[in-house]
Amino acid sequence: MHSHPTLYLTQGSGNSIKPALVVRQLNRQVSIKYLDVLAGETRESAFLQLNPLGVVPYITLPNGIGLGESNAIAWYLAEGSKLVPDTELGRAETIAWMNFEQTALEANISPLRFFTTIAPELGAEHEHMFPVWREKGNGGLTRLNDHLNKRDFITEYGYCVADIAVFGYTHLAEEAGFDLSAYPNVQQWINRLADQPGYQSINVLLDGINTDDTSIAA
Numbered sequence: 001m002h003s004h005p006t007l008y009l010t011q012g013s014g015n016s017i018k019p020a021l022v023v024r025q026l027n028r029q030v031s032i033k034y035l036d037v038l039a040g041e042t043r044e045s046a047f048l049q050l051n052p053l054g055v056v057p058y059i060t061l062p063n064g065i066g067l068g069e070s071n072a073i074a075w076y077l078a079e080g081s082k083l084v085p086d087t088e089l090g091r092a093e094t095i096a097w098m099n100f101e102q103t104a105l106e107a108n109i110s111p112l113r114f115f116t117t118i119a120p121e122l123g124a125e126h127e128h129m130f131p132v133w134r135e136k137g138n139g140g141l142t143r144l145n146d147h148l149n150k151r152d153f154i155t156e157y158g159y160c161v162a163d164i165a166v167f168g169y170t171h172l173a174e175e176a177g178f179d180l181s182a183y184p185n186v187q188q189w190i191n192r193l194a195d196q197p198g199y200q201s202i203n204v205l206l207d208g209i210n211t212d213d214t215s216i217a218a
């Protein structure tokens with residue numbers, strides 16, 4: 001029986017960095033377990049018993065309850081901290097932008113990155129979707145760039161889990177072939193997030209080292 005949550009992640013994932021960044025920035029006590037998606041570990045029965053959807057990130061709590069969805073997990077880990085807005089509007093805006101991230105950004109940037117950069121050998125049967133993902137992803141980035149005009153962070157509240165959620169795949173968009181120089185407000189916001197205390201880049205944050213009942217804080 002663990003005394004604190006176990007967070008299941010995979011390396012290189014813009015979804016996995018969201019809860020991992022919250023853990024790092026707030027020094028939350030969690031155990032970390034990495035699963036190798038390409039090796040099929042997310043579809044092995046031991047993990048499917050925890051999360052029937054067979055995807056990471058996922059978190060199991062000491063009471064046995066599990067929670068999926070990167071944005072929900074990031075919010076859960078940030079609850080009660082300055083990373084969750086303390087205004088009703090700030091929290092509602094956070095939900096709105098988390099939904100936008102999943103539908104307009106992640107849904108397009110993530111598969112395009114996966115099938116062109118991470119596992120191009122699996123991409124052939126999805127090639128007909130590449131232009132669709134590219135057009136929709138550019139639409140999402142245009143909307144985000146407009147939103148960030150004269151605005152430092154996603155919500156009026158300031159740096160919070162909404163920024164972390166939207167950052168997840170947006171900062172990896174060039175690995176999917178998107179040209180972020182066309183979105184200068186997005187680029188500046190990415191740099192602003194990388195300047196936040198406790199920030200670590202994806203390869204440092206998702207280092208692949210399992211931790212057991214210890215903080216992953218350095």
Ligand SMILES: N[C@@H](CCC(=O)N[C@@H](CS)C(=O)NCC(=O)O)C(=O)O
Nearest residue numbers: 013015037042054055056057069070
């Ligand atoms: N909407 C989910 C997406 C989770 C997801 O698709 N995770 C991928 C890695 S980024 C995965 O675990 N894939 C493994 C598989 O499909 O077997 C979230 O935001 O957490």
